[in-house]
Amino acid sequence: MTNFQNELEEAYAYCEKIIKRHSKSFYYAFSTLPKPKAKAVYAIYAFCRIADDSVDEHGNESEQWQALTKLENQLRLFEMNQEPNTLLWIALRDVFNRYDMKIQPFYDQISGQKTDILFQSPRDINELEHYCYLVAGSVGLMLLPIIATNERESLEEEAVHLGIAMQLTNILRDVGEDYRDKNRIYLPDSLRRKEGYTITDLQNSLINNSFIALWEELATRAEELYDLFQNKINAFDEDSQFPVLLSSQIYRGILGAVRKNNYNCLNKRNYVSAIEKQRIYRSVVTSTVRAESHKLEA
Secondary structure (H helix, E strand, C coil), rough: CCCCHHHHHHHHHHHHHHHHHHCCHHHHCCCCCHHHHHHHHHHHHHHHHHHHHHCCCCCCHHHHHHHHHHHHHHHHHHHHHCCCCCCCHHHHHHHHCCCCCCHHHHHHHHHHHHHCCCCCCCCHHHHCCCCCCHHHHHHHHHHHHCCCCCCCHHHHHHCCCCCCCHHHHHHHHHHHHHHHHHCCCCCCHHHHHCCCCCCCHHHHCCCHHHHHHHHHHHHHHHHHHHHHCCCCCHHHHHHHHHHHHHHHHHHHHHHHHHCCCCCCCCCCCCCCHHHHHHHHHHHHHHHHHHHHHHHCCC
């Protein structure tokens, strides 16, 4: 191996370590991609994790802005082919060399993190979904050139749908944690008023009919978006359909976990168990095989 190849392998190993540590579900799904594609996904995840940590891992607003501004400046240098010679940017440069990537979703991701520094509860579902686009729908657009090489343009809407659905799922899983640890309420003001669920109720970790109705309204929207994405799964690259569908179904399973725990997402961490992941895995295998059979018959 040349020094460059060694450096590149080290860069991708660094990115893989980040996704493995921070998102077992994503790693579980995307590690089934062909290795070159999996590495590209790891690099994109690492960028998004570093952007997210710029806000969540710093204690005050000044440090958050400093960390996020540093990343944004590095992205601008990257856009001009003048990025720092660090592991993240070495890996991302290789991704941009191998795939027909667009830079704008990376800036959108940073814009989403800026909204968390200047956080205000969304007034309505439209504001919430715009935020979800910035921090997660943008990720779907980043991944498209890797997992839909021939249909990237036509699948942009579905990629955004999946990202928004996943972020809504995150929000519905972390209602209590976001309020308790970050003083953030992502539940839209208009929906809270409509269902009669107050901030005092949230402070008291009250799970009542109002909370369940509010939670289910957002969960139903997330499930609608998962369905819209899944309807187009056959348009993605054949070698990517299984991992993409698997990741979406595992994430969707978080909603079922919250329901199973009687909607306790205020002081309980909900997750998809290993047994449930295996069930989802088998289900996705079955649906993928069935789709292949229908394709051959046609």
